[in-house]
Amino acid sequence: MQPLRIALAQLAPRLGDLEANLARHGALLGEARAGGAGLVVFPELGLTGYLLQDLAAEVSMRLDDPRLASLAAETAVLSAVVSFVEESADHRLFIAAALLEDGELRHVHRKVHLPTYGLFDERRFFAPGDMLRAVPSRLGVGVGLAVCEDFWHLSTPQLLALDGAQILVNVSSSPGRDLAATNEVGLGTAASWRTLMRTYAQLTTSFVVFCNRVGVDESFSFWGGSEVIGPTGALVAGAPLFEEGLFYADVDLADVRRERITLPLLRDERPELVAREWRRLIAERAGLAADATAEAGAVDGFDVAADVQRAGGGRG
């Protein structure tokens, strides 16, 4: 039994108001500590609000910003994930999620996948991160940080889990939409997220901690519905839709070991095969290799073995 109380800080940040949001984060950290939490997770851009546009450069912080250090100082005997706009030395702006532990900034994940389609325009204002890494934590397990859209690419949870994460943390600012979709929550977005988080927890046999904001930026209403999913893919606890608050989930970290013995999917991963196929795809896209999936007559490409196909020359 390795019990851990996780606090989901499902808050509504004030758009562009860094000072107010910093104060609110500090207050919630104190409240969560009093509530017995060992890990507190805040949503994507909880310190700044989401729809910043040109405000992004005005609320950005360097990693040595004293305001971050002050916030980190409130994490004695506590782990917290907070999210903000990070400015690098060469003046790129990133959507960052940081792991704060025991008073220190332990690790920073820069959002890798910036959605720039439909209602999202992140690439216009932000640079993409270049790294996906799990990090050891004071909780005794590896933690993998991801931000919102990072989880809409299958490679993210897979790489983080293979890199040693046993808790996958996704912090999000997911706007509610598609009210007409027929599903149990009455909101297309929420249903999609719930499906994929259960899939990731089960396939990586890890805990998935999802913290999504609430409140309104411009036209968008963020739907909350933060959740903790166990390594079997079953829900541990979920926060309500659209309601602000601090919501708790009690987990037994030993569930990870039990599930990984029972369902050894990670043991059976094939990193070499997968990396080789990625290299092939990259070479093909760069025109350095013939297309082994035979774009024009795809049936062959999907059916025959790769070496046979390559001997045949593909599409050329």
Place this chain on the structure above:
Amino acid sequence: MQPLRIALAQLAPRLGDLEANLARHGALLGEARAGGAGLVVFPELGLTGYLLQDLAAEVSMRLDDPRLASLAAETAVLSAVVSFVEESADHRLFIAAALLEDGELRHVHRKVHLPTYGLFDERRFFAPGDMLRAVPSRLGVGVGLAVCEDFWHLSTPQLLALDGAQILVNVSSSPGRDLAATNEVGLGTAASWRTLMRTYAQLTTSFVVFCNRVGVDESFSFWGGSEVIGPTGALVAGAPLFEEGLFYADVDLADVRRERITLPLLRDERPELVAREWRRLIAERAGLAADATAEAGAVDGFDVAADVQRAGGGRG
């Protein structure tokens, strides 16, 4: 003496009206042929207009589109560069520039650098290309195609020239702006473009052919000012600002050889060194190597030899 007449088709496309623009391209090809041109260059997205937004998916063409074949059919004993929205088999949309020669589609360049900042939002609607390649042409020299923003990254002209291009063709939809900038053309954008095209021509000792559109899409007025620059960096011929028309430039392709003997910059390029440094940068950005430029105390990083720096461990 290897004379070539280049026609700059500085036109104002009709936004979203593929049929009208195809007809106009066909007519101008005929006119340019009658005018003695051997190479006709049309602007970026000349077949569709620039500010397409969600229209992009409605005017896209597969490379086997019969309308492209019809246009190509009008290039007997002629080279032409045209630009349109290309849809790939996996439904990505690209801003494409194609070299049409002797009735065939010879080469397609997919815009690599999609500006998504300030007044540009290309990444929201388009996928970036994965390749930069020079291509042999019926003109007897290599041609390197680039689209607008591709030229705001120094590596583009350099790679194309090293890959064998002797004519660098940039097709653009550059919106006029910054009227208050003090310079000889009264338009900040135009002055920047002129500076960099002269630089590229001189440093790659190649012809630079720049075709920029005119006309209005929404708030944007495109400024034209198409140009042909010789391999010494000197202007051969330029089209007026903001005026629609077919403008000619007569060049002697033998100037490339003369200039490359006189100023052997390409001979003196250091591909291995440059590629090695790119690999180092990529590894550093991915956290796989210590930062040799010592971000925190940058003075050391810029002054000392790389191996000394690396031995010292950099920033860690």
Place this chain on the structure above:
Amino acid sequence: MTDHTLAMFVLPEELAIDTGVARKVVAAFIRGQLRQAGFERAVLGLSGGIDSGLVAYLVAEAIGAERLLCVLMPYRTSSPASRADAEEVVRRLGCASELVDISPMVDGYFGADGVAGAGGPEALEAPALRRGNLMARIRMAVLYDRSVTWRGLVVGTGNKTESLIGYTTLFGDSACAFNPIGDLYKSQVRQLAVAIGVPEAIIRKAPSADLWPGQTDESEAGFSYPELDRLLFWRIDKRRSIDEVVAKGFDRAMVERVDRMVAGAEFKRQVPPIAKLGPRTAGVDYLYPRRRPGSARS
């Protein structure tokens, strides 16, 4: 395709929404818009129709009826039944209301009883559409004046169907500080109106711009709202091509006509373009959220 038929109207199955979630989202939206702007109250023009009636209920649910002012702005030829319906909404909600008869302003321009107004003799003969557009703009001007005296933001009441086909007056009924129902098709407005308790008479009656006696939207447009809503939903929200919606059973001539209406109304849904001349231009490369620190009324 099965239609999901309620007692009062036809609700196409694919358009049915979770009204509980919708009310939560809309209430949070209304409160958020007011708070960010530094306001506590709201004002809207109540016509007696379902759109403004629904918005009145939504605003009352979000911030309390005591913070809502409904302004009734009839013209002398406006339908008395509409006014009675509007008054019933005010009575049931218990919100504040004001009556502003816009006739003197409208007649001051178009003239009346054969006497020319400011618009000159020609304007005496102005057709109903011109009159309707001027009235919509006069109502906007009145509403914005009332927004000063009531110290409340103007809430928009246009729905998605009319916005897409352009059945609105630019700078008239479409003008507002924010719009809680602009992403709901007429059929969804009806569904939500039933859920929140808008008077049945208002839900049942045929939608009308009330430009002349007996006018209804559907007779004028030539197709029914459930039909039009479904077409727009498949064409726009679900990105179906013309051929694909025709294959679903829609009439090609209707599809093409609606396509033209949607394209022709694009300008009504956007800010007017400014010729780009300087280094940084609002809406082009100067992009800020509508409300940010320092932007609320203090």
Place this chain on the structure above:
Amino acid sequence: MTDHTLAMFVLPEELAIDTGVARKVVAAFIRGQLRQAGFERAVLGLSGGIDSGLVAYLVAEAIGAERLLCVLMPYRTSSPASRADAEEVVRRLGCASELVDISPMVDGYFGADGVAGAGGPEALEAPALRRGNLMARIRMAVLYDRSVTWRGLVVGTGNKTESLIGYTTLFGDSACAFNPIGDLYKSQVRQLAVAIGVPEAIIRKAPSADLWPGQTDESEAGFSYPELDRLLFWRIDKRRSIDEVVAKGFDRAMVERVDRMVAGAEFKRQVPPIAKLGPRTAGVDYLYPRRRPGSARS
């Protein structure tokens, strides 16, 4: 910092533009906007001030004066000098003009001579700002009605300075089909007005919204246009921080005040937000150019 002083006004050096290029861009913009919308004519409200005067000249240069209608819309207390200046522009350009006295419409709402109008007795005491806003909106409504009879698009006449600080009436003077000078600061408007030949009297006089006799923009705002334009240029176009512009010599209190004005006016430069509820919402994830094949008036 050296100021580039012309005879008629102060033109800060960093704001000087190439007026030849500006006229080319603006003329192409005006022609493009009309063509794409399927129109050949234009209409604008001519106040007698420099902004609308300049736009009249620009439109005449782009499409010919015979395709331009200038509408003069005085209220009974409007300055007769302004009207004379507007008439001089019309005379010099040789364009069509119409005079619409908006007094009956305005008085129809606010009342007059102690007799209440549609706005009720309270409105008799409405302060100048409320009156000015209603007048701006009434003028918009008149202009849009004239746009129907003249078959021309409404051309906007607001400049960048007033748009940034919010010195405009939402859905009033800022309402238009397109705006050729919205990206030019007041100082640049003056420079271009000199270049194109706007009458000197119009260029020389102090800018005023004419809300009350003797009102001028600069006395009301408390700073001069050249000073304000330079500050906005450095803060916004050149992205200088507050500290950086203070280091350039601007007064910190003025900088902070102007910053608040710009932030507070953000909503005037954008379309009203719609609560996002459906899969695809205009302006959010349904994004089309204002004009596309099928969208021009046919």
